[in-house]
Amino acid sequence: MCRHLAYLGPEEPLGRLLVEPAHSLFRQSWAPRRQRHGTVNADGFGVGWYAEGDPVPGRYRRTGPIWGDQSFADLARVVRSGALLAAVRDATVAGADGEAAAAPYTAGSWLFSHNGAISGWPRSLAPLAQTLPPAELLSLEARCDSALVWALILNRLRAGDEEGQALAGTVLDIAAAAPGSRLNLLLTNGETIAATAWGDTLWYLTEPGRRTVVASEPYDDDPHWQEVPDRTLLAASRTDVLLTPLKDVDAPMAERLASSPTLGSARAGGPPSHKEPSTWGRPTQGENRA
Numbered sequence: 001m002c003r004h005l006a007y008l009g010p011e012e013p014l015g016r017l018l019v020e021p022a023h024s025l026f027r028q029s030w031a032p033r034r035q036r037h038g039t040v041n042a043d044g045f046g047v048g049w050y051a052e053g054d055p056v057p058g059r060y061r062r063t064g065p066i067w068g069d070q071s072f073a074d075l076a077r078v079v080r081s082g083a084l085l086a087a088v089r090d091a092t093v094a095g096a097d098g099e100a101a102a103a104p105y106t107a108g109s110w111l112f113s114h115n116g117a118i119s120g121w122p123r124s125l126a127p128l129a130q131t132l133p134p135a136e137l138l139s140l141e142a143r144c145d146s147a148l149v150w151a152l153i154l155n156r157l158r159a160g161d162e163e164g165q166a167l168a169g170t171v172l173d174i175a176a177a178a179p180g181s182r183l184n185l186l187l188t189n190g191e192t193i194a195a196t197a198w199g200d201t202l203w204y205l206t207e208p209g210r211r212t213v214v215a216s217e218p219y220d221d222d223p224h225w226q227e228v229p230d231r232t233l234l235a236a237s238r239t240d241v242l243l244t245p246l247k248d249v250d251a252p253m254a255e256r257l258a259s260s261p262t263l264g265s266a267r268a269g270g271p272p273s274h275k276e277p278s279t280w281g282r283p284t285q286g287e288n289r290a
Helices: 014-018 070-078 123-129 134-138 145-158 163-177 253-259
Strands: 003-013 045-049 058-062 080-088 105-107 110-117 182-188 193-197 203-207 211-215 232-236 241-245
Touching: 003 014, 003 070, 003 110, 003 182, 003 193, 014 045, 014 070, 014 080, 045 070, 058 070, 080 110, 080 182, 105 145, 110 145, 123 145, 123 163, 134 145, 145 163, 145 182, 163 182, 163 193, 163 232, 193 211, 203 232, 211 232
Parallel strands: none
Antiparallel strands: 003 080, 003 211, 045 058, 045 080, 105 110, 110 182, 182 193, 193 232, 203 211, 232 241
16 A cells, blocks of 8 residues: 655656656556555655755645646646655545645654555554653644554654664564554655665665665666565665664664674665666666556
8 A cells, every 4th residue: 555755866857756757656656566455546645855955845745646636747847856755645444634644744854654554553553652742642644544653753753763763663663563564664854765664565776876766666667676675674865775674773773884794785785887877767768668
């Protein structure tokens, strides 16, 4: 359920990343190729993006399918950004939250999305919900599972956890409380991306030093897309992608990077050299990506 994507790199029109590729997030709203649960992501969509000089992202969300929003088509054509997070939604259960339930969720400089579902929702997470301050529970943007997941993560972030720690700790807590949940989480602050693969697909495409894309599934047939193993934490910037099994995330990221030279990395044991920047991630002339 749901498909999402985060991007860090040179400024691009939103449409070049979200609409134009042969298997873009736009197309994934009705024809995902690797989605394991659900088939149509038409219960809302959203995109959050960063403008130069402003750490707080802008956001555009709607209740209906992305293909039916003509305003988004104009927005995607003219708005440019070097960092964004976008999602198309397949609702877990019917609800009245509408636009408020569509990712990305936001607070300060963060954008967040959840691809998955919580087993036994909502009763299964009642004990975890009780760990939140009452004001945070009363401030939930929506009453869906993803909104509570975001509240749990945000509580950790505000307590001082780094992004990767906040995602990993929340995933492990929810997995213990609600076994069988699918918890592919995606978080960015405009400079880095943190993500988890837990129960659904997650991929990344990187041109080290220039740009990185993390997505539920590849938006084209570029051979340099790499799949993230299940139950893995991903930490990415424009220069590197690091993969860590979620069972090994107790120590802060900085300590793990210093002490674990075997961590998965786009620089060590990663994909072969990438295409020239002018063709990176885009079909070359005569190439059929249908």
